[in-house]
Amino acid sequence: MDRRVLSTSAKSRRFRPTRRLMIALIALSLFCLFAGVAYADVTHIYRSDNWGSPTAPGGGGGDLTVYHREFNDACANMGTSGWVRVYYTKGNGSWQLPTMYASTLCGTNKAHLGPSQNYGDGTRAVQAKCDNYDGINLYLACQTSRPS
Amino acid sequence: MRIGRLKIAAGVMIVVGCGALVGAALAIASLTDNSSSVTAFSNGSTLSASSTADISNLAASVTRWKNEDSNPGSGTPLASQARDLITNAGRGNDTLSAFPTSTGMVCYEINAAGTCGRVDTSTGITFGILGGGAGGTRVFGVAANKVVKVQVQVSGTLYDAVLNDNGFYFQLPAGTSEHQLQVIATWDDGTTHSVPGPP
Numbered sequence: 617m618d619r620r621v622l623s624t625s626a627k628s629r630r631f632r633p634t635r636r637l638m639i640a641l642i643a644l645s646l647f648c649l650f651a652g653v654a655y656a657d658v659t660h661i662y663r664s665d666n667w668g669s670p671t672a673p674g675g676g677g678g679d680l681t682v683y684h685r686e687f688n689d690a691c692a693n694m695g696t697s698g699w700v701r702v703y704y705t706k707g708n709g710s711w712q713l714p715t716m717y718a719s720t721l722c723g724t725n726k727a728h729l730g731p732s733q734n735y736g737d738g739t740r741a742v743q744a745k746c747d748n749y750d751g752i753n754l755y756l757a758c759q760t761s762r763p764s
Numbered sequence: 765m766r767i768g769r770l771k772i773a774a775g776v777m778i779v780v781g782c783g784a785l786v787g788a789a790l791a792i793a794s795l796t797d798n799s800s801s802v803t804a805f806s807n808g809s810t811l812s813a814s815s816t817a818d819i820s821n822l823a824a825s826v827t828r829w830k831n832e833d834s835n836p837g838s839g840t841p842l843a844s845q846a847r848d849l850i851t852n853a854g855r856g857n858d859t860l861s862a863f864p865t866s867t868g869m870v871c872y873e874i875n876a877a878g879t880c881g882r883v884d885t886s887t888g889i890t891f892g893i894l895g896g897g898a899g900g901t902r903v904f905g906v907a908a909n910k911v912v913k914v915q916v917q918v919s920g921t922l923y924d925a926v927l928n929d930n931g932f933y934f935q936l937p938a939g940t941s942e943h944q945l946q947v948i949a950t951w952d953d954g955t956t957h958s959v960p961g962p963p
Binding site: 659686687689699703713714715716717718719720723724725726727728729730731734735749750751 | 818821822824825828829836837838869873875876877878879880881892893894895896897942961962963
């Protein structure tokens with residue numbers, strides 16, 4: 617009887633470090649998961665036809681929160697195609713790179729820019745902008761991604 | 765006698781039904797198969813490792829567009845068919861890559877900047893413009909098989925674009941603007957088809 621108790625107690629001591637290690641690993645995994653979710657980019661609409669007003673040539677919108685981007689998309693949301701452009705700028709507006717122009721029609725295609733780190737001077741600090749590059753008024757729909 | 769007629773009728777119905785199914789399948793295939801108008805997607809060209817991430821970025825966007833209620837037309841990206849169409853082009857040493865979608869569109873990009881369009885149209889071409897940076901301003905896009913030459917008219921002067929594996933590329937001369945340019949496609953029947961750029 618005593619031997620069994622001693623034996624169980626010894627086993628318990630032997631496994632305690634392993635159990636602690638497992639708890640630490642689980643805690644670390646949960647931390648990484650929540651940190652990843654918190655950092656993940658979210659799609660952000662920064663100019664939309666839902667606002668109800670068309671944009672004159674040259675007019676547009678921007679998401680001026682300075683973070684890196686995974687994309688910057690825009691389209692003309694009306695019955696016919698319209699030329700739009702999307703571009704990134706540095707936080708202080710010192711550069712405007714690159715600029716993608718396309719004849720677009722929401723429901724068919726958009727002008728698309730890839731990750732901001734693909735362009736410019738290597739910095740990831742950028743603002744996303746879009747505008748009407750046509751000669752007529754357009755309803756614009758523009759989206760970008762940024763950390764939540 | 766009656767059983768024999770029933771067998772014949774059933775046989776005819778099966779044949780007609782199978783024919784309808786095959787016809788529908790072919791019709792769907794013709795809508796989703798770009799090989800008839802863009803052979804570059806099936807001619808053994810390759811996609812470089814450096815283009816893979818850029819193609820993935822554009823394909824992810826096309827998927828997002830498709831999932832938006834207002835954007836059903838772009839279709840599902842068929843990124844596994846992506847190809848480099850032109851490499852080492854222009855001052856930016858650009859690579860033009862492209863892939864088809866399930867609705868018959870073609871999506872194309874340089875450095876993950878691009879768009880999608882159709883080449884089974886009255887012009888046979890689709891294009892976008894990338895501006896800024898050391899690479900300058902470039903007109904780039906995709907042409908149908910029947911397009912044998914692509915030219916860009918800038919400020920009244922006509923320039924030949926590079927045309928390779930259904931892709932085309934043109935670097936605008938320094939000091940010229942992307943406004944009021946025209947892209948002109950010459951088909952294999954000798955006809956020309958013009959598409960205006962931004963006004």
